[in-house]
Amino acid sequence: MSRPDPIRKSSPDTKKNPLSTEEQLKQREFQDEAIVHINALYNYALHLTLNPHDANDLVQETYLKAYKFFGSFEKGTNCKAWLFKILKNNYINRYRKNAREPGKVDYDLIKDFYHTIKDTRRDSTETETDYFHSLLHEEVYMAMQSLPEEFREVIQLCDIEGFTYEEIANMVESPIGTVRSRLYRGRKLLRVQLEEYAKKFGFNTEKDR
Amino acid sequence: MKCDKARELMSAAVDGELTNRENQAFTLHLQECPACTAEFEEAKKTKQIIQEKIVRFKAPQSLINSIMELSLSGTKEPSDSPMID
Structure with a gap:
């Protein structure tokens, strides 16, 4: 009489396989749950580091850690939020180690970075007269980067990544009320920046072009 | 509701994070306050x-x-390999 295939039961003999059944299961789950968020993590890392090379490293470190500690990930909770939190911690450690100051923005670097991708992602639908619509991706990006980190961060997590306030509060280790007010103030600051960019590069620059 | 309370709720209103009760009060305030509406x-x-x-x-x-x-190689630590651009 043969028993139904007991997937989880592996005899000591199966050691030939370098990975245990359990490990294989973990891998599969990790791929389904965690690796699907790689684009979001990469974007977040880019926003934090402003450097594709650093972003690569950061995402890789994040996944390495996430894999190691995947056992402690609570199933049913938001895996993307969990990964973001790991990435954020990695980022903080890295900056502390390198004694670089987060928040200090190298505008030339951002510009260069943007120009390298601009051609591939051109939006040709910007014909509206509304000054907001005259803004280019680069300007919005620059305006975002000009915000103090605490504001930029919540805007990124909320507007770009679509996390709930509760998830954001957990990620930035602050109460929800703080998240609310940072979003409020951050958006206000951003609006001022965007208007300035629009004025500078949009409407009043016809003769400069 | 006063304007300062409405401002406190502003971001949560934008993000659909208000409770029903807050939402009602906020909407009522907007009806009578052009500044907050703007x-x-x-x-x-x-x-x-x-x-x-x-x-x-x-x-x-x-x-x-x-x-x-x-993830396929298990928990093995990757070497300090240079990243490919």
């Missing part, structure tokens, strides 16, 4: 602009590959 509209627009204009990048294939490998 600010609310601006805030919604700012959010929309960010969502529309922020470029989303795709992770480079080399990065995806190395992470797939990493």
